[in-house]
Structure formats: C-alpha cells, structure tokens
Amino acid sequence: MLIPGSNPGIREPFEPEESPSEASDDSASEEEDNDDEDEAQPASNAYATLLQSFSSLSKRQHDGPEEPRKKRRRLSVQAASDVEWHPTMNSDTLEAADGITAEEQEQADVDEDTVGDEEDAVEQELEHVYETHFANPDENELATRLKRIAENQWSSKRLDTGISSLKGSAVLQVPSPEDKALARQRVKSIRDVHLKARLVENAQKVIGNFDELEQVIAPSIFGYQDLLFGARTVKNASRLxxxxxxHALNHILMTRDRVLKNNAKLSAATEDDDAEYRDQGFTRPKILFLLETKQACVRVLDSITKLHDFEQHENKKRFLDSFAQPEDKFSDDKPADFRELFEGNDENEFRVGVKLTRKTLKMYSTFYNSDIIFASTLGLRRAIESGDPKKRDYDFLSSIEMVIMEQADATLMQNWEHAEFVFEHLNLQPQDSHGCDFSRVRSWYLDGHAPNIRQTIVLSAYLTPKINTLYNKHMRNVAGRLKYTPDYTSGLIESLSYSVKQTFLRFDSPSHLTDPDARFKYFKTSVLPSITRLPRTPEGGLGVLVFIPSYLDFVRVRNSLVDSDFSYASISEYTDATDVRKARSHFMNGKHSLLLYTGRAHHFHRYNIRGVKRVVFYGVPENPTFYEEVVGFIGKTVERGEISKAEASVKVAFSKWERLEMERIVGTKRVGKMIGDKGDVFDFV
Incomplete structure (x- = not known):
C-alpha cells in the first residue's frame, strides 16, 4: 500500500525503482539493451536552425534559386529489420524505417508505383478525419477557429443521448459559427470507425459493437475532439x-505510415520536384497516458497487445517484474472501486517509454525514441524537475498529440498540482532541436498551435471544480469538445439503505477564497457547541465521527481541540498503522468521544469504523460513495443494536460553493433550493 510523504498532497512509494534524476526513466543498463536505437542526433539550437530555414526560403522566393535543387536520392535500405523511423530523420539520413527490410522496402516502392490513384483515394477516405485535423487542416478554417477559441466563443449543442439505462447530459461545443460543425457521425460499431486494416480484426473481436453510452462518446474520441467524461465506473472502465x-494505436499507425510514404516519395523525387512534406512534430512521442498506478499501466499495455499483434515484446519480463503484482491482495468486503484502483502494484511514482514498430513492442525505450509515454503525474513531474533547475528537459512533451487521463478522480486524491504542472508543460516550443528536420515539421507546430490541435481525453468517476478548470483551460481543441455528466436528478440520498436522520446545515460564505475560514468559524460557533450538549451515557462515549475532506482543514480542527474538554482521536492519511489501531479501539470503546477522520484516509484505506453513533461532515465529500459508506457506519451500529435509530444522526455543513458535491448527494431537483432558498436547515430521513 502507498505510504504518505512529507507533502500533504504527495504519497511516496516503497523504495522508488527509479531515482528522480532519471528524467528519461532509463539507466545505464537500459542503454545497453537499446541495441536497435536510432543513432544519437546532434544537439543544436532549434531556433537558429529554424531561422536559417526561413531565411533560405525567403531568399529562394525573392531572388530565385542560385543553383539547381539537389536531387533526392533513393533511400539506402539495410537488411537489418530493427532500424526504425524516428521523427528527427530526414530522407538523406534514413536507412530503414519502422523495421522494414530491404525486400519489404522494395515491395513498398513497387506498390507505390503500380497501385496509383485508386489506392490513394481509398487511403484518403480512411484517413479523412486524420487528414483534416492533423495532416492538412484548412488554414482559413483553422485561423477562424483559433480566433474564436481565443475569444472563448463556442457553439454548443446538448446531445440527445437516448440512453434508457444511464441518463446523462452530453454537451458538444465547437469553435465554429456554422451549424454543420455540430453534426456528428453515427457510430454503432467498430465497422463505423476509420481504422488501419491491421487493427480491424482484433478491434472487432475485443470491442465489436458499441453500447448506448459508448455511441455517445465514440464519435468524439475517433473524431479527435476533446472529451471530458464524468461517468467512469468499475463496470465500464475496461471497455473505455x-x-x-x-484510437491511440490507430493514430500512431496513421502517422508512421504517412511518414514512410512521404519518405518513399522524397527518395524518388527529381531535381525539379519542389514538393514539401510536412508530416512530423519536433520530437517522436505522440501519446501520453496519465495513469494512477503501475498496475494501471500493465492493464493499458495488455489492452494494446490485444488490439495489435506484435511478434516480439522486448523487455517484457523486466516490465512485468517491476510493474505487475497479483491482483488479489484485498478481500471482497472492500468496495469494488477501491479494489480496482489499489489491487496489484499500487505505486504511483513511475514513467516509462514504449516504442512501437511494425513487429515489435519495446518497453523501456528512452523518451525521445518512444511513441507512447506512460506516467503518473507525480512521476512525470519529478522526471522534469530532476537535475539542474536551469536545464530542465521537457522537450519530449513538445509534440504530444493525444493525452489520455484515465482516472482523474483518483488523481485528485493525490496532489492535483502535479496534473496542472504536466499540462502546463505540454506542447511548448522545444529548447533544443534534438536533430529535428524542420522542413518536415507541420506548420501548426511551428506557429505554436499544437495545444489547440492536441486531443485530450479525461475520464473520471465524477466532476469537480478543479477538473472543470482543466476542461476550460487546457481542453480547447479546434475540432471541438464533449462534456458528459451523469444524471443526478434523484441523488444518492434516495437510494441509501440506512434510514438515518440527515440534517444539512448551510452557512454563509461570501467567497470561495475565504470559504475555509467561514467553514471553520461555523464549526467552532455552531457545530461544536451542539456536540457538547449531547447526553453522555455511562456505557460509552458520544461516538461522534467528524469527517473532514481536506487535510489542511483537518489540521486546523485538530489544533483547535488541543485545549478543549473533548477527548478525541484522529486518523489521517499520514497516521501510522499502530496509531490507527489505537484510535479505532479507543473510539469504539468510548474512551474518545470524537474521531477526526480525513477523506484521503478513507480513500487510501477504506477503514470500517465501529462505534459510530453520530456523524458530522465538516464538508461535503467530492466522492459521493464516501458519503454513503460513512453514513453506513451508523447504520451498522443500529443493526448491531448498540443504539436506537432515534439516537443516530448525521449533520452536514455546506456552502453555496459545494453545489456539485451536493447535487450528487441530494439530487439536481433539490440542490437549487438548498443553495439559494432563505432557509439554512434541511432535514432528510
């Protein structure tokens, strides 16, 4: 199990496998393993190189060419099958691309010459969305949409989900004034998705037909739109x-095949051919998976290998030894979402590069030689911040074209600042050239528009203000964005199995910035005095559990009780196991009247607290499951006959700034009145 560190928002793993200084997640031994890596590229100043290319282009346009254009020579192909395409290679340096042998390269050249326009037409149809979004976007349309994004002008449409089993709200936004931009492709199965031929058969076996919910989000995923999906569950996690x-695999194959095809054209070009092929970014990595645990990384790699048949898996044993553990360490009494997150290897500081060739999937490739980067937000941040602060390297994130964050709600329970840090360092202009051939770099990269071309997919069990801020700030895709929110019409409170009296107490909070101060004042002046008036019983203590979502609020409340008359215990995410056992025992036996319990302690351990007779929610938990489970502590006490139902009670302090959290618990149809009406006390039984 993860162990907390000194920072309230950071949880440290046992004996980290990699030192934070290893920014590329590779050791000296890994370099020995990389016998098929591309040759080292000369380091030079990227901007000087770029300026020179612009100067040269300008001279040709105004003065005309001073000498005949050099003839492009055909690629010299080695027989070895392990030399691969790299974004920094140009047509003169590339010898063998993507593991293609000399015979295969020659056959590809023959196909290029003989198939002709018919094959090109089919290829264009298959790559239509890729073509219009990444390869050759219309410059006028792109400029129009970028301007509207800068002015925050979005055309919106609420989609008719047509879902009977899971109602929800799906809102599509597009930075275009034209209604046709809001039109959506109908996607019912894999057959309706444009995939590379080598993926179709496995995709049909693994995924097949889309269910009702998947039909809502699939057009946005495969249409390169941003997606914020707030209905991830244990049940649908594997399918998502x-x-x-x-989609990530298909994008990699599209990009690689386009580069190989253009390489062949350049090698066959004549001296009069001035065709320009802009098909690359500054660096090779294109896909970034932001995951919560090493075991989650194993699951993603398993999914990739199900969808694409690789003949070889390099460094697989080393990867499994470091990342995989048996997923059976928890009993069935733990909640399903807890077991999904923490089963197996739950270390949350990691980063690893993965390289794909036509035949091989290679783990532990260096970042600059990787197609995909798997990392936790903490691991990626430490990789960037390691070493000399003046020489921090984040150029490997400069050409990320797709970000997939699988469990944003779990990331919130770590330190959300790590996620913000990662997104702030995506798609920045590189500090070094890394051997990049700028004549092959797409124009929108050079113009600094990559953040608006990048597709961002964020999956979460629920949405919060911080996740919504990420959506508004970093999910600004020219293709549009889709936000899906589950239906909370009734709320959790109507489905609780324990009929315990629940009282919601609203306090005044003028600003969300001063909300912690207003909350603490209300707790000290209203909630604590009501606890002191509770009747003492000779057979036990008061049995009051105070649930505090924020660790900083927990510290504040704990310090305020030091000089009080209350006997209390506390359990936070930083309390060691021995002190936790003592606190639970003394609280259950009545020695302590109060137990302070943090939201993160419940997230990371899901303790089953006994002796709970009354619950006070210092704030509304963001995860509605926590509310249900903590109220369940009282329900179990009543079932055991330790107190009567009349003695049990739940009090919840809330402000108008907790609308999203309240909506999930009391329901959409009630939250408006509870936030805005004059009354400040609301009872439920």
Missing part, C-alpha cells in the same frame, strides 16, 4: 480503456 487504446 480498450476504446482509447485502439
């Missing part, structure tokens, strides 16, 4: 993983 992995 397969769908996003399929």
């Amino acid at each position: 993983r397969d769908i996003t992995c399929l």
Whole structure:
C-alpha cells in the first residue's frame, strides 16, 4: 500500500525503482539493451536552425534559386529489420524505417508505383478525419477557429443521448459559427470507425459493437475532439480503456505510415520536384497516458497487445517484474472501486517509454525514441524537475498529440498540482532541436498551435471544480469538445439503505477564497457547541465521527481541540498503522468521544469504523460513495443494536460553493433550493 510523504498532497512509494534524476526513466543498463536505437542526433539550437530555414526560403522566393535543387536520392535500405523511423530523420539520413527490410522496402516502392490513384483515394477516405485535423487542416478554417477559441466563443449543442439505462447530459461545443460543425457521425460499431486494416480484426473481436453510452462518446474520441467524461465506473472502465487504446494505436499507425510514404516519395523525387512534406512534430512521442498506478499501466499495455499483434515484446519480463503484482491482495468486503484502483502494484511514482514498430513492442525505450509515454503525474513531474533547475528537459512533451487521463478522480486524491504542472508543460516550443528536420515539421507546430490541435481525453468517476478548470483551460481543441455528466436528478440520498436522520446545515460564505475560514468559524460557533450538549451515557462515549475532506482543514480542527474538554482521536492519511489501531479501539470503546477522520484516509484505506453513533461532515465529500459508506457506519451500529435509530444522526455543513458535491448527494431537483432558498436547515430521513 502507498505510504504518505512529507507533502500533504504527495504519497511516496516503497523504495522508488527509479531515482528522480532519471528524467528519461532509463539507466545505464537500459542503454545497453537499446541495441536497435536510432543513432544519437546532434544537439543544436532549434531556433537558429529554424531561422536559417526561413531565411533560405525567403531568399529562394525573392531572388530565385542560385543553383539547381539537389536531387533526392533513393533511400539506402539495410537488411537489418530493427532500424526504425524516428521523427528527427530526414530522407538523406534514413536507412530503414519502422523495421522494414530491404525486400519489404522494395515491395513498398513497387506498390507505390503500380497501385496509383485508386489506392490513394481509398487511403484518403480512411484517413479523412486524420487528414483534416492533423495532416492538412484548412488554414482559413483553422485561423477562424483559433480566433474564436481565443475569444472563448463556442457553439454548443446538448446531445440527445437516448440512453434508457444511464441518463446523462452530453454537451458538444465547437469553435465554429456554422451549424454543420455540430453534426456528428453515427457510430454503432467498430465497422463505423476509420481504422488501419491491421487493427480491424482484433478491434472487432475485443470491442465489436458499441453500447448506448459508448455511441455517445465514440464519435468524439475517433473524431479527435476533446472529451471530458464524468461517468467512469468499475463496470465500464475496461471497455473505455480498450476504446482509447485502439484510437491511440490507430493514430500512431496513421502517422508512421504517412511518414514512410512521404519518405518513399522524397527518395524518388527529381531535381525539379519542389514538393514539401510536412508530416512530423519536433520530437517522436505522440501519446501520453496519465495513469494512477503501475498496475494501471500493465492493464493499458495488455489492452494494446490485444488490439495489435506484435511478434516480439522486448523487455517484457523486466516490465512485468517491476510493474505487475497479483491482483488479489484485498478481500471482497472492500468496495469494488477501491479494489480496482489499489489491487496489484499500487505505486504511483513511475514513467516509462514504449516504442512501437511494425513487429515489435519495446518497453523501456528512452523518451525521445518512444511513441507512447506512460506516467503518473507525480512521476512525470519529478522526471522534469530532476537535475539542474536551469536545464530542465521537457522537450519530449513538445509534440504530444493525444493525452489520455484515465482516472482523474483518483488523481485528485493525490496532489492535483502535479496534473496542472504536466499540462502546463505540454506542447511548448522545444529548447533544443534534438536533430529535428524542420522542413518536415507541420506548420501548426511551428506557429505554436499544437495545444489547440492536441486531443485530450479525461475520464473520471465524477466532476469537480478543479477538473472543470482543466476542461476550460487546457481542453480547447479546434475540432471541438464533449462534456458528459451523469444524471443526478434523484441523488444518492434516495437510494441509501440506512434510514438515518440527515440534517444539512448551510452557512454563509461570501467567497470561495475565504470559504475555509467561514467553514471553520461555523464549526467552532455552531457545530461544536451542539456536540457538547449531547447526553453522555455511562456505557460509552458520544461516538461522534467528524469527517473532514481536506487535510489542511483537518489540521486546523485538530489544533483547535488541543485545549478543549473533548477527548478525541484522529486518523489521517499520514497516521501510522499502530496509531490507527489505537484510535479505532479507543473510539469504539468510548474512551474518545470524537474521531477526526480525513477523506484521503478513507480513500487510501477504506477503514470500517465501529462505534459510530453520530456523524458530522465538516464538508461535503467530492466522492459521493464516501458519503454513503460513512453514513453506513451508523447504520451498522443500529443493526448491531448498540443504539436506537432515534439516537443516530448525521449533520452536514455546506456552502453555496459545494453545489456539485451536493447535487450528487441530494439530487439536481433539490440542490437549487438548498443553495439559494432563505432557509439554512434541511432535514432528510
């Protein structure tokens, strides 16, 4: 199990496998393993190189060419099958691309010459969305949409989900004034998705037909739109993983095949051919998976290998030894979402590069030689911040074209600042050239528009203000964005199995910035005095559990009780196991009247607290499951006959800034009145 560190928002793993200074997640031994890596590229100043290319272009346009254009020579192909295409290679340096042998390269050249326009037409149809979004976007349309994004002008449409089993709200936004931009492709199965031929058969076996919910989000995923999906569950997690992995694989294959095809054209070009092929980014990595645990990384790699048949898996044993553990360490009495997150290897500081060739899947490739980067937000941040602060390297994130964050709600329970840090360092202009051939870099990269071309997919069990801020700030895709929110019409409170009296107490909070101060004042002046008036019983203590979502609020409340008359215990995410056992025992036996319990302690351990007779929610938990489970502590006490139902009670302090959290618990039809009406006390039984 993860162990907390000194920072309230960071949880440290046992004996980290990699030192934070290893920014590329590779050791000296890994370099020995990389016998098929591309040759080292010369380091030079990227901007000087770029300026020179612009100067040269300008001279040709105004003065005309001073000498005949050099003839492009045909690629010299080695027989070895392990030399691969790299974004920094140009037509003169590339010898063998993507593991293609000399015979295969020659056959590809023959196909290029003989098939002709008919094959090109089919290829264009298959790559239509890829073509219009990444390869050759219309410059006028792109400029129009970028301007509207800068002015925050979005055309919106609420989609008719047509879902009977899971109602929800799906809102599509597009930075275009034209209604046709809001039109959506109908996607019912894999057959309706444009995939590379080598993926179709496996995709049909693994995914097949889309269910009702998947039909709502699939057009946005495969249409390169941003997606914020707030209805991820244990039940649909595996399917969502397969769908996003399929899309990521398809994008990598589209990009690689386009580069190989253009390489062949350049090698066959004559001296009079001035064709320009812009098909690359500054660096090779294109896909970034932000995951919560090493075991989650194993699951994603499993999904990729199900969808694409690789003949070889390099460093697989090393990867499994480091990342995989048996997923059976918890009993069935733990909640399903807890077991899904923490089963197996739950270390949350990691980063690893993965390289794909036509025949091989290679783990532990260096970042600059990787197609996909798997990392936790903490692991990626430490990789960037390691070493000399003046020489921090984040150029490997400069050409990320797809980000998939699988469990944003779990990331919230770590330190959300790590996620913000990662997104702030995506798609920045590189500090070094890394051997990049700028004549092959797409124009929108050079113009600094990559953040608006990048597709961002965020999956979460629920939405919060911080996740919504990420959506508004970093999910600004020119293709549009889709936000899906589950239906909370009735709320959790109507489905609780324990009929305990629940009282919601609203306090005044003028600003969300001063909300912690207003909350603490209300707790000290109203809630604590009501606890002191509770009748003492000779057979036990008061049995009051105070649930505090924020660790900083927990510290504040704990310190305020030091000089009080209350006997209390406390359990936070930083309390060691021995002190936890003592606190639970003394509280259950009545020695302590109060137990302070943090939201993160419940997230990471899901303790079953006994002796709970009354619950006070210092704040509304963001995860509605926590509310149900904590109220269940009282329900179990009543079932055991330790107190009567009349003695049990739940009090919840809330402000108008907790609308999203309240909506999930009391329901959409009630939250408006509870937030805005004059009354400040609301009872439920």
